[in-house]
Amino acid sequence: MMDVARLAGVSHQTVSRVLNEHPNVSEPTRLKVRAAIAELGYRPNRTARALVTGTSKVIGVVAPNTALYGPASMLTAFEQAAQDSGFAVNVGSVRTLNERSIADAVERHLDQRVAGLVVIAPVAGAGPALARLPEDIPLVTIDGDPERASTLVTVDQVAGARAATEHLLAAGHSTVWHISGPADWFDAAGRVRGWQDALSAAGAEQPPLLTGDWSAESGYRNGKLLARLPEVTAVFTANDHIALGLLRALSEHGRRVPEEISIVGFDDVPQAAYYTPPLTTVRPDFDAVATAGVELLLAQIESGSPDLATRRTIAPTLITRDSVAPPPAR
Amino acid sequence: MMDVARLAGVSHQTVSRVLNEHPNVSEPTRLKVRAAIAELGYRPNRTARALVTGTSKVIGVVAPNTALYGPASMLTAFEQAAQDSGFAVNVGSVRTLNERSIADAVERHLDQRVAGLVVIAPVAGAGPALARLPEDIPLVTIDGDPERASTLVTVDQVAGARAATEHLLAAGHSTVWHISGPADWFDAAGRVRGWQDALSAAGAEQPPLLTGDWSAESGYRNGKLLARLPEVTAVFTANDHIALGLLRALSEHGRRVPEEISIVGFDDVPQAAYYTPPLTTVRPDFDAVATAGVELLLAQIESGSPDLATRRTIAPTLITRDSVAPPPAR
DNA sequence: GTAATTTGCGGGAGCGTTCCCAATCGGCCA
DNA sequence: TGGCCGATTGGGAACGCTCCCGCAAATTAC
Numbered sequence: 187m188m189d190v191a192r193l194a195g196v197s198h199q200t201v202s203r204v205l206n207e208h209p210n211v212s213e214p215t216r217l218k219v220r221a222a223i224a225e226l227g228y229r230p231n232r233t234a235r236a237l238v239t240g241t242s243k244v245i246g247v248v249a250p251n252t253a254l255y256g257p258a259s260m261l262t263a264f265e266q267a268a269q270d271s272g273f274a275v276n277v278g279s280v281r282t283l284n285e286r287s288i289a290d291a292v293e294r295h296l297d298q299r300v301a302g303l304v305v306i307a308p309v310a311g312a313g314p315a316l317a318r319l320p321e322d323i324p325l326v327t328i329d330g331d332p333e334r335a336s337t338l339v340t341v342d343q344v345a346g347a348r349a350a351t352e353h354l355l356a357a358g359h360s361t362v363w364h365i366s367g368p369a370d371w372f373d374a375a376g377r378v379r380g381w382q383d384a385l386s387a388a389g390a391e392q393p394p395l396l397t398g399d400w401s402a403e404s405g406y407r408n409g410k411l412l413a414r415l416p417e418v419t420a421v422f423t424a425n426d427h428i429a430l431g432l433l434r435a436l437s438e439h440g441r442r443v444p445e446e447i448s449i450v451g452f453d454d455v456p457q458a459a460y461y462t463p464p465l466t467t468v469r470p471d472f473d474a475v476a477t478a479g480v481e482l483l484l485a486q487i488e489s490g491s492p493d494l495a496t497r498r499t500i501a502p503t504l505i506t507r508d509s510v511a512p513p514p515a516r
Numbered sequence: 517m518m519d520v521a522r523l524a525g526v527s528h529q530t531v532s533r534v535l536n537e538h539p540n541v542s543e544p545t546r547l548k549v550r551a552a553i554a555e556l557g558y559r560p561n562r563t564a565r566a567l568v569t570g571t572s573k574v575i576g577v578v579a580p581n582t583a584l585y586g587p588a589s590m591l592t593a594f595e596q597a598a599q600d601s602g603f604a605v606n607v608g609s610v611r612t613l614n615e616r617s618i619a620d621a622v623e624r625h626l627d628q629r630v631a632g633l634v635v636i637a638p639v640a641g642a643g644p645a646l647a648r649l650p651e652d653i654p655l656v657t658i659d660g661d662p663e664r665a666s667t668l669v670t671v672d673q674v675a676g677a678r679a680a681t682e683h684l685l686a687a688g689h690s691t692v693w694h695i696s697g698p699a700d701w702f703d704a705a706g707r708v709r710g711w712q713d714a715l716s717a718a719g720a721e722q723p724p725l726l727t728g729d730w731s732a733e734s735g736y737r738n739g740k741l742l743a744r745l746p747e748v749t750a751v752f753t754a755n756d757h758i759a760l761g762l763l764r765a766l767s768e769h770g771r772r773v774p775e776e777i778s779i780v781g782f783d784d785v786p787q788a789a790y791y792t793p794p795l796t797t798v799r800p801d802f803d804a805v806a807t808a809g810v811e812l813l814l815a816q817i818e819s820g821s822p823d824l825a826t827r828r829t830i831a832p833t834l835i836t837r838d839s840v841a842p843p844p845a846r
Numbered sequence: 847g848t849a850a851t852t853t854g855c856g857g858g859a860g861c862g863t864t865c866c867c868a869a870t871c872g873g874c875c876a
Numbered sequence: 877t878g879g880c881c882g883a884t885t886g887g888g889a890a891c892g893c894t895c896c897c898g899c900a901a902a903t904t905a906c
Binding site: 229231232233234236237242244251252253255258259261262265266269274275276277278279281294296297298299401402403405406427430431433434437456457459460461462464 | 559561562563564566567572574581582583585588589591592595596599604605606607608609611624626627628629731732733735736757760761763764767786787789790791792794
Binding site: 526527530540541545 | 882883884885886887888890891892893
């Protein structure tokens with residue numbers, strides 16, 4: 187910086203002003219400084235800046251360390267959104283979603299002096315870890331506990347699940363079965379609730395809930411059961427991978443989709459259109475979630491006040507393909 | 517830090533020594549300092565440390581911004597491996613894999629003063645961007661250009677593809693077709709070569725190469741073609757998603773797998789076991805890649821010498837399931 | 847025409863560390 | 877006993893930037 191100042195014939199202070207776009211610099215000086223910067227290929231040292239300002243242009247993202255489609259998509263979407271706002275992203279992934287490991291990940295980010303924190307930890311265990319956070323750090327929770335008072339961006343799981351269930355009911359099915367995600371995920375709970383809501387709103391009987399864990403394997407396991415129940419004509423699965431496992435189990439038992447059994451998934455993974463049959467599913471808009479999340483976070487960072495407790499809900503859309511048909515005539 | 521020093525009755529310098537596990541500190545002093553640290557809940561400021569040492573415990577990862585299974589798995593695996601070595605990860609994703617955007621991502625990382633760089637950019641365009649890198653920054657390339665002189669960790673695409681092709685030939689097929697990935701990806705090129713190698717080693721005729729783009733859609737598109745060719749009895753696809761699209765196309769045309777056509781994929785996505793039929797595929801060990809990558813990077817960081825030009829190749833394994841059978845009798 | 851702003855710029859301090867160098871204190875060897 | 881050596885500790889400088897304050901020149905106001 188001193189070199190630049192010398193070359194431009196000004197003080198280091200003026201260089202700093204040009205860098206930070208301070209208004210009180212005359213045009214000629216500004217140009218001289220810019221020229222010097224370009225000539226020397228000077229790049230400001232963000233570390234030094236972070237030291238003196240006490241903050242950095244980095245946001246920390248805590249995400250589960252998994253190949254799950256949702257979290258993984260979220261992560262890249264976040265990185266992209268942050269990048270567009272001139273922020274870098276520090277990722278601290280978490281092997282297991284318990285309070286302890288989430289707290290550790292948060293600590294690591296705090297050590298790095300991140301300007302704000304995005305926590306994608308859609309399980310109940312995340313709550314306590316977040317509660318013990320220093321008050322003054324900007325924080326946005328993604329798909330977190332709807333009951334907790336914090337800035338929250340969430341996919342409207344309930345609405346999505348309701349749409350899926352209603353779609354099946356509208357096709358003529360008397361009721362809809364559900365294979366859920368893990369019970370401690372808010373996403374899973376919301377989808378269960380939307381399913382229940384739609385069912386009771388339609389006055390349909392509510393079949394027992396089958397529990398999965400997002401994996402195709404769990405869809406397969408539950409599918410072996412469902413395949414043997416002749417009264418099952420419609421199933422809503424908590425995600426597309428469960429639906430895939432279900433499809434396979436049904437195919438093994440010779441039950442045809444959608445002629446005998448209709449299925450709706452959730453997530454719209456890129457492959458869903460190429461399942462056999464192509465899967466009707468619910469598509470959450472991860473980019474919108476990420477954009478909203480970064481927006482809320484930056485608002486907090488800029489204002490300096492962390493606890494806006496704003497909510498933002500992203501509505502998913504139903505994508506209809508070929509896995510839904512009217513129930514077979516009795 | 518001054519507070520800690522005061523409380524422990526030593527100088528700031530001694531506190532620093534304790535923090536950095538410098539040998540020349542007497543046991544009593546060390547304990548006093550540790551006690552003071554604990555009592556005050558003091559946490560060292562990594563920013564200040566980074567400023568004075570000129571480096572940080574952060575590594576930058578450049579990865580394509582995609583939900584592609586390979587890169588996404590790689591990314592989380594890297595984060596995990598880095599974490600285990602006490603490093604944080606800064607991710608700079610890249611929307612499009614061209615020279616310009618890769619160079620930008622690298623610049624952003626350099627701005628952040630990362631200690632080292634991992635580039636997951638398995639396309640030809642990455643080369644020039646990497647060539648213009650400052651010489652003194654530790655760098656590990658993943659699945660990069662085998663021709664470039666740089667530290668490189670790569671999945672042995674050729675061996676994997678050869679194993680897949682040989683497996684099909686061993687089942688009795690006279691030849692094997694291939695749907696490749698995008699031509700500019702090294703991964704795709706390697707898989708093509710392995711396929712060709714196995715074919716010519718067996719003296720089998722080499723069918724025309726079909727080109728895909730990793731997507732299920734491209735598998736479907738090429739599948740519609742293959743389904744109409746009665747002589748096709750075995751197909752090796754560049755990844756599992758292509759295989760999924762192919763499965764769907766074949767199913768639409770009433771061609772059964774594996775009775776009429778055998779298929780082998782690549783990647784072993786978690787869902788592959790639940791395709792219809794369960795897919796025989798090649799599994800690359802992403803964790804091993806990440807571990808090796810971080811290891812090589814840390815070696816460079818510690819030694820201070822960047823260009824070891826070491827290579828590390830990770831051998832993938834063939835996972836046999838139900839999508840391969842002998843060809844139908846003529 | 848003089849005083850009161852405003853504008854443009856520079857000097858110096860300080861952010862929280864680590865590194866270099868010096869100083870003190872025993873113990874040991876001759 | 878005296879000086880030398882290693883072990884331990886402390887004092888300052890420096891890393892590269894931003895912020896606070898001050899000062900000169902230019903502008904405006906009366």
